[in-house]
Structures are given as C-alpha cells and as structure tokens.
Amino acid sequence: MQQRIQDLEKDKARLFMEVDRRDFGSDVLNGLGDHSELQMYEAFKIQDLKLDNARMKNELVRLQRAIAEGAVSFDMKGTKTKIAASQLMEQFEQMREELKSRQSECTHLRALLASKSRALQKAGIDSHTTTESIPLNEDGELEIAYQSQKDLNMLLQNELQRIQEVLDLRESDFRRQIEELNADNERQRKALGQAISQNPDAKLEAAIQFEIARLTAENLSLHKKIDELHSSSKKLKWAIKIYSKRLKSTDVRDAQAELEREMAAAEEFMPAVKYHSSREFTGMFEYRKEDEPLLIKNLIFELTPQMMMSHMPGLPAHILFMCMRYTDHMNDDEKVRSLLTNSINGIKKVVKNHQEDMEIVTSWLSNTCCLLNCMKQYSGEKMFQFENTPKQNEQCFRNFDLSEYRQILNDLGVWIYQGLIKMIEAQIQPMIVGAILENESISGLSTGKPSGFRRGASNTSASDDTKDYSPEQLVNAIKKIYKMLKAFDIEDDLIRQLLKQLLYFICANALNNLLLRKDMCHWMRGLQMRYNLTQLEQWLRDTKEHDAGTLEALEPILQASQLLQVLQARKTDEDVESICEMCSKLTTPQIIKILHLYTPLNEFEERVPVTFIRKIQEKLSGNTKDSSQSLLMDTKFVYAITFKFSPSALALETVSAPDEWSLGFLKKI
Numbered sequence: 289m290q291q292r293i294q295d296l297e298k299d300k301a302r303l304f305m306e307v308d309r310r311d312f313g314s315d316v317l318n319g320l321g322d323h324s325e326l327q328m329y330e331a332f333k334i335q336d337l338k339l340d341n342a343r344m345k346n347e348l349v350r351l352q353r354a355i356a357e358g359a360v361s362f363d364m365k366g367t368k369t370k371i372a373a374s375q376l377m378e379q380f381e382q383m384r385e386e387l388k389s390r391q392s393e394c395t396h397l398r399a400l401l402a403s404k405s406r407a408l409q410k411a412g413i414d415s416h417t418t419t420e421s422i423p424l425n426e427d428g429e430l431e432i433a434y435q436s437q438k439d440l441n442m443l444l445q446n447e448l449q450r451i452q453e454v455l456d457l458r459e460s461d462f463r464r465q466i467e468e469l470n471a472d473n474e475r476q477r478k479a480l481g482q483a484i485s486q487n488p489d490a491k492l493e494a495a496i497q498f499e500i501a502r503l504t505a506e507n508l509s510l511h512k513k514i515d516e517l518h519s520s521s522k523k524l525k526w527a528i529k530i531y532s533k534r535l536k537s538t539d540v541r542d543a544q545a546e547l548e549r550e551m552a553a554a555e556e557f558m559p560a561v562k563y564h565s566s567r568e569f570t571g572m573f574e575y576r577k578e579d580e581p582l583l584i585k586n587l588i589f590e591l592t593p594q595m596m597m598s599h600m601p602g603l604p605a606h607i608l609f610m611c612m613r614y615t616d617h618m619n620d621d622e623k624v625r626s627l628l629t630n631s632i633n634g635i636k637k638v639v640k641n642h643q644e645d646m647e648i649v650t651s652w653l654s655n656t657c658c659l660l661n662c663m664k665q666y667s668g669e670k671m672f673q674f675e676n677t678p679k680q681n682e683q684c685f686r687n688f689d690l691s692e693y694r695q696i697l698n699d700l701g702v703w704i705y706q707g708l709i710k711m712i713e714a715q716i717q718p719m720i721v722g723a724i725l726e727n728e729s730i731s732g733l734s735t736g737k738p739s740g741f742r743r744g745a746s747n748t749s750a751s752d753d754t755k756d757y758s759p760e761q762l763v764n765a766i767k768k769i770y771k772m773l774k775a776f777d778i779e780d781d782l783i784r785q786l787l788k789q790l791l792y793f794i795c796a797n798a799l800n801n802l803l804l805r806k807d808m809c810h811w812m813r814g815l816q817m818r819y820n821l822t823q824l825e826q827w828l829r830d831t832k833e834h835d836a837g838t839l840e841a842l843e844p845i846l847q848a849s850q851l852l853q854v855l856q857a858r859k860t861d862e863d864v865e866s867i868c869e870m871c872s873k874l875t876t877p878q879i880i881k882i883l884h885l886y887t888p889l890n891e892f893e894e895r896v897p898v899t900f901i902r903k904i905q906e907k908l909s910g911n912t913k914d915s916s917q918s919l920l921m922d923t924k925f926v927y928a929i930t931f932k933f934s935p936s937a938l939a940l941e942t943v944s945a946p947d948e949w950s951l952g953f954l955k956k957i
Contacts, residue, residue: 571943729823855886
C-alpha cells in the first residue's frame with residue numbers, strides 16, 4: 289500500500305511539472321467551462337473511479353483476510369494482536385482518503401491535457417503547411433497524430449481539387465452543348481418562320497437545302513470515322529506483322545516441329561484413310577506457307593530438262609497454277625503474292641545461271657508461256673473463255689485479278705526468248721558465210737577467180753578464219769534446234785517467230801559479207817548462193833514452217849544472188865526497169881554497191897557500164913517507197929515478239945505431282 293502511495297505521489301509531481309511547463313497555472317478549473325470539456329472530464333473521472341473501485345475491492349479482500357488471520361492469532365497471543373489490527377485499519381483509512389484526493393487531482397489534470405491537445409489540433413488544421421514539430425508529451429504520440437492528421441488533410445484537399453477540375457470540365461462541356469442546342473434551336477426556329485412565310489416552291493427548296501446540309505454534315509462525320517478506322521486498321525496490321533514475326537522465331541518453330549513430330553508418330557499407329565474410287569478432285573494443290581521455299585527449290589531450281597521431258601509438257605507450270613488456285617480458294621492474297629514473286633524470281637535466277645544451256649532456257653520458256661496461258665484461260669474474263677468447258681469455267685479465279693502479274697510473266701517470257709535467240713545465233717554464226725557464200729554445192733561448176741582479181745591480205749585472213757561449212761550442216765543445226773523446241777512443246781506460232789528471226793540473222797550476215805567481198809560478186813557465185821539458199825527453203829517447206837512470212841526474212845540475200853546472175857547478160861537500158869523491180873527488198877546503196885563490185889569471170893564478159901549504173905541509181909532515187917539508205921543490215925535487229933493465247937484442253941483435276949520430283953508435301957484436293 290505504501291508503495292502504491294509513493295507511485296501516486298510521483299505521478300502527481302510529474303503532472304504538476306507538465307502543467308507548470310505549459311504555463312497553464314491556475315486556469316485548470318476555468319478551462320473546464322466548456323460543455324464538451326466537462327463531458328470529457330466526467331468520462332475520464334468515471335473511468336478512473338471504476339479502476340480504483342476494482343483495485344480497492346481487491347485490496348479490501350486482501351486486508352480482510354489479513355485481519356481474519358490476526359483474530360485467529362488473538363486467541364493464542366492476547367491483546368498484542370488486537371492492537372496491531374486496529375492500527376492497521378486506521379492506517380488504511382488514512383491512505384484511502386489521501387488516495388481519493390490524489391485521484392481527483394489526476395482526473396482534473398488529464399482532462400486539462402485532453403482539452404489543450406484538441407485546441408492544438410484545431411490550430412494545426414488552420415496552419416497545415418507548418419512543418420515545425422510541436423512536442424506535447426514525452427512519448428511523441430501527439431506529434432505523430434498531428435502529422436497523420438496533416439497528411440490526411442492534404443489528401444482530402446487534393447481529392448477535392450481533382451473533383452473540382454472534373455466538375456469544371458463537365459460544366460464547360462454542358463455549356464458548349466447548351467450553346468449548340470440553342471444555336472440549332474434558333475436556326476430551326478428561323479427556318480420554320482421562313483417556311484411559314486414562303487410559298488410552296490420556296491419551302492421545297494429550303495427543305496432540300498436543309499437536307500443537303502444535313503447529309504453533308506453526316507458525310508463529313510462518316511469520313512472522319514473512316515479515317516479513324518483506317519488508322520486503327522494500319523495499327524492492327526502492324527501489330528499482326530509483329531506477332532507473325534514473333535511466331536516465326538526459332539523457339540516457336542522448334543516447338544511446332546516437335547508438335548508435328550509427335551502428331552506424325554501418333555498417326556503411324558492409325559489406319560490409313562482410303563478414298564472412294566469415284567472421288568472427284570477440284571484441280572488444286574494445298575500447301576503450307578512454310579513449305580513454299582521447298583516448293584520453289586524442288587519445282588524450279590532442282591528440276592532438270594530430262595525430268596520435265598519424261599512427263600507431260602508444261603507440268604511444272606500446271607502444278608504452280610494449281611497452287612495459285614488454292615490460294616485463290618482460301619482468299620489469301622499475301623500467299624499468292626509471295627508464290628508468284630518467288631516463282632518469277634526463281635525462273636529468272638535459273639535462266640541467268642544457265643545462259644549456255646539451251647535445253648534449260650527452252651524448257652523454262654515453254655513453262656512460262658504455259659503458266660501465262662493458264663492464268664489467262666482461268667482468269668474469268670470472257671475473251672479467254674471461248675473454248676473452255678463448263679468444268680473449266682467453274683475452276684476460274686473467284687477472288688483475285690492477276691492481270692498485272694500476267695504482264696510481268698509476259699515480260700519474263702520476252703526476256704527468256706531474247707536470251708534463247710542470242711544463244712542460237714552464237715551457235716550458227718560461224719556456219720553462215722561458209723554454208724551460204726563459199727560452199728560450192730553444185731558439182732562440176734567451179735567458180736574459180738574472176739579475171740584480173742588478186743586476193744588481198746584482208747581476204748586471205750577472212751578465208752583462213754572461216755571453216756568449210758556446207759548448207760547441210762547449217763540446215764542440220766537448225767533442225768536440231770527445231771526438234772528441241774518441239775520436244776519442250778513450244779507453241780507453233782512462237783517457233784515460226786523464232787525461225788523468222790534466225791533467217792533474218794542468216795540473211796544479214798551473208799549479205800553484209802557479200803557487200804564487203806569483191807571476189808564473191810560474179811554470176812557463178814550468185815548461182816551457187818541461190819542453190820545453197822534453196823536447201824534451206826526446201827527444209828522450211830518440208831516442215832510446213834514457210835507460211836506466216838517466215839521466208840520473207842531471206843528475201844534480201846535471195847534478190848542479191850539473182851542480181852548477180854542476171855548481170856551477166858542484162859546490162860542494157862531496157863533492163864533497168866526489170867532489175868529495179870526484182871530488187872525490191874534491197875536498199876539503193878546495196879544495189880549500187882553490188883553493181884560496182886560485180887566482176888566478170890573471164891575476159892569475154894563485159895563489166896557493168898557506168899551509164900547503166902547511173903540510170904539504175906536515178907530510177908531508184910525516184911522510188912519514194914525505199915526510204916532506207918543504209919548499206920549494211922543490222923545484225924542485232926529483233927522482231928517484236930508476241931505470245932499468242934493458246935487455251936489448253938487439259939483437265940486440272942487429272943494433274944498429279946510425280947513422286948521423283950519430291951513434292952510429297954503438296955496435297956491434291
């Protein structure tokens with residue numbers, strides 16, 4: 289009990305010091321005048337009293353037990369025990385009175401501290417920006433509470449400011465809408481007033497103008513939406529490209545390959561699916577996008593002419609076209625664009641890498657023309673469908689218009705054709721002079737040398753560089769080329785154009801050499817030249833390729849040989865007209881040059897008179913049809929090439945990919 293009294297005295301001293309330090313003095317009781325402070329004081333007092341009451345009860349029970357023990361000892365020891373018990377009770381009463389007074393003082397002091405802390409909190413709200421710490425007690429609890437309250441106030445103020453900004457924006461938006469509605473209302477009111485005051489025609493015009501204005505505004509709004517959707521579409525396409533690139537990464541490919549291997553292993557234990565014998569195919573080859581490089585490699589780069597010739601003509605082109613039909617069926621524009629681009633680039637690369645291999649170049653000229661014809665025949669255009677069957681019309685393209693790619697394929701075919709012409713010309717060029725000009729095919733007829741002619745150094749070198757070729761060798765070389773073109777199923781019209789180009793090249797080289805060699809310009813050499821050219825003409829007639837103007841390319845050299853023959857006997861003025869008509873394909877400089885170069889074979893033959901040459905020149909100068917004044921023919925001239933449309937009767941559903949071509953990844957559907 290004494291210890292408890294000492295503790296209370298210490299608390300009292302500490303509280304008095306706290307009160308003195310805050311200079312509250314004797315205002316303790318006056319500070320409780322407020323009603324809220326009185327309620328707080330009474331609450332603290334009731335709480336303390338309850339605690340003290342509980343403590344006192346416990347101490348009273350303990351003291352009663354001690355007194356009871358003292359009464360038991362009284363019977364044994366006498367008066368001494370009674371006196372101790374009475375002294376203890378008196379001391380207990382004194383301490384209880386003192387405790388009550390101390391509790392009352394403590395209650396007053398605690399209520400005073402609570403009221404002062406509330407006053408300080410109110411002051412902190414008014415000056416929340418102040419960062420100076422205010423220590424109100426030793427533990428710092430009041431300072432922590434103050435800082436927390438200040439932070440809370442800041443948050444509430446920020447939230448209030450944000451809400452105010454939102455409300456301001458909404459208010460401005462509402463005001464703008466109200467202004468627009470008022471303007472629209474005013475406009476409609478004016479329009480209504482005018483409509484009431486106007487005649488029916490004016491009303492109708494006003495209504496039309498109003499409707500036009502409304503539709504214009506609606507159109508602008510739709511244009512804006514279209515632009516927004518277009519921008520969004522571009523962003524989505526860009527995102528799709530990014531995701532597709534990610535899907536093509538190594539990890540994804542490895543995972544996909546592993547999944548395919550697992551599926552293939554599972555399919556090995558499943559029974560094979562058997563097709564009905566009457567199953568109908570659609571004329572398409574299904575393939576995956578990742579198999580496209582393998583398709584180009586096996587069908588273009590690694591396909592040899594021998595492999596093509598062992599199957600139907602144009603099979604590679606038909607397989608490519610059936611793959612294109614599958615992309616059209618799936619409406620995959622990116623896939624068909626990639627297939628066509630890679631196929632065209634692959635054909636260019638193969639032809640460029642094998643410029644000396646005539647068979648490879650010819651085979652891809654044939655397949656390019658075949659693919660071009662297929663794209664025209666199944667394009668769906670009426671001009672290309674006149675020979676189609678109903679089944680072929682059903683197999684036409686449904687989604688794509690590949691006319692631009694047809695033009696690219698046409699240009700590719702022209703490029704391959706020109707390369708093939710150059711290759712053939714390089715092969716037959718060494719034979720032309722020997723086979724046409726120098727060869728003496730007519731037995732028993734020796735041209736010899738013209739009288740008074742001496743072979744110069746230039747003529748000797750030209751003769752030494754030229755091997756002895758016969759017309760049969762030249763014809764055999766052309767026959768070999770012709771058979772190769774037929775073997776790869778080159779179209780007849782294209783073969784005729786190619787032969788016409790070769791005959792022009794032969795004519796140009798032979799005529800240019802004739803115009804530069806005086807030893808060749810006499811009537812016997814003209815007779816030999818005519819016989820040599822006759823063998824070439826006869827082969828053309830035997831193959832029925834002399835039609836369509838093919839022989840017209842040989843007309844200049846034929847007329848030159850005829851001119852040399854007639855000059856032996858026809859050198860009079862009466863022959864001027866007939867000679868000019870006979871040399872219609874020769875230019876004026878060429879005719880005059882041959883007349884000057886003509887040399888008699890012996891001393892009994894007369895030279896061409898100068899007056900005769902002048903009359904020929906005057907006659908030809910009056911001919912306005914002959915506008916060319918060139919002496920030599922252009923050996924690099926190329927006729928314009930055209931690819932004639934040739935539809936195919938082949939049914940696409942009957943086409944299959946050969947096993948030896950390694951195209952097992954293609955699925956016929």
